[in-house]
Amino acid sequence: MNKWKFKEGAEPQGSSDGFWYDLTSGGYIKLEKVLEGEQLEMAKNALATLKSLEDAMENAELLNDM
Secondary structure: OOOOOOOOOOOOOOOOOOHHHHHOOOOOOOHHHOOOHHHHHHHHHHHHHHHHHHHHHHHOOOOOOO
């Protein structure tokens, strides 16, 4: 597992809607404010991959909202 290094002086991010929502749909977490360089790109690529999986599962009707 990678050791994350946060920007100097980074402020808390997010809201009460949950981590995934804040990273994607809500847009409350701004990765650019807490990460930089290779780690920022790595996080953005991971999110794009997982969002693509979420979209594919939704399109295939394999997700249930509860």
